[in-house]
Amino acid sequence: MSRKPTVILHTNSPAPALEALRADHGDLDIHTCDNYSGLPGLVARTGAEVVYSVRFAGTPQFPRPALVESPTVRWVSVGGSGTDHLQPWDPREVTVTNAAGVAANMMAEYVLGAMLSFSLDLRGFQRRQRERQWAPRPMRPVEGRTVLILGLGKTGQAVAQRAKAMGMTVIGVRAQPAAIASVDEVHGAQELPALWPRADFIVVCVPLLPDTRGLVGPDALAAIKSGTFLIDVSRGGVVDQAALMAALDAGHLAGAALDVFETEPLPPENPLWAYENVTITPHCSSIYDGWDLKAVRMFSDNLARYRRGEPLQNVVVPQRGY
Incomplete structure (x- = not known):
């Protein structure tokens, strides 16, 4: 692997995700954020290139600009399948992938x-x-x-x-x-x-x-x-x-x-x-024991491709939403 991007894990429970990601990418600079309000500042301070993000507190106040309008973020990996909370984005500036199939x-x-x-x-x-x-x-x-x-x-x-x-x-x-x-x-x-x-x-x-x-x-x-x-x-x-x-x-x-x-x-x-x-039911049909780590492992596999300069999987076309 040649690329060494700075990565942010944006989830409400980042510790297990961090442990899983470090097992595969221990040489990377990885930061965590467990709320919406702190993400813009963290992206700005770290100059993160890659952000793994879960929409864990609903769409209102989701820090969309920090992800798809950032001058440094080049890839946003969504931990679920829906990406409407990121719309719109310019695929020439930022790539968005999802975890379609994880649930x-x-x-x-x-x-x-x-x-x-x-x-x-x-x-x-x-x-x-x-x-x-x-x-x-x-x-x-x-x-x-x-x-x-x-x-x-x-x-x-x-x-x-x-x-x-x-x-x-x-x-x-x-x-x-x-x-x-x-x-x-x-x-x-x-x-x-x-x-x-x-x-x-x-x-x-x-x-x-x-x-x-x-x-x-x-x-x-x-x-x-x-x-x-x-x-x-x-x-x-x-x-x-x-x-x-x-x-x-x-x-x-x-x-x-x-x-x-x-x-x-x-x-x-x-x-x-x-x-x-x-x-x-409270938007939980996709939630089951272990789904979050399964999604992180999908991200980890995709991150290995990113570092090798290979095409990413599950790239979302904004006009289609998948």
Whole structure:
């Protein structure tokens, strides 16, 4: 290795990351930062060329300019998959990579769990249990039902694999349609008007971009068939929250599992908290024991490429968001 860049680890728990990185790159000058406010000053003082960063305290106050507008930072490695909190950036000035795939399997399990919970009406059984009601009712399988996956990146493909194994029909949408294993049909976004009514479950996995903001909005939710369930593991803003609540109020949308929101944390006064048929999780579908070190190891491998002058993996094209 010939290059010796100064590196910053920007996470809320930097000690394990630092230990893992030093095992592979002990000759480098590595600094840590565990908050948002201190990062700009640290970048300026160290003249860091490489920053590994996790969006650990939400998007508000995230120190975006310190990363993508810095005169010294040439590479920002995001510890997750989403990069909307860095938009916009000039790829001629700074390279942005992500850790796409590090949480794909966990997020797919979240999606599968939500689909099974809705299909089996587990919330209804819990409610009747609290009321001490013995009320047998037939189970409804997911087998034979149709899932529409918006976004067929690594997470979407992991969802497709599990859904197909459960005997579901899998329809997917991606920017550049091409055949994908475990997906029965792959379409472009322009075909969505004809796809909404076919879905029993809609799974949202797309990045937040100008052309995906509000993608699941009033028109989409008006087009779905009654009894459809929505599962959102993308970014707040892809699903129009007001349109979602209107569809729930009308009884058109049967339920939703939401891991992301337009405002995070979701304010206590937000009406979504009160919906009996909505599952709310605090943007944690990608979090599991060991995910952070797995992401750091991906960064470490990429850092070795960077030092050797080789092309980086998982480079994000800003216009695509992945």
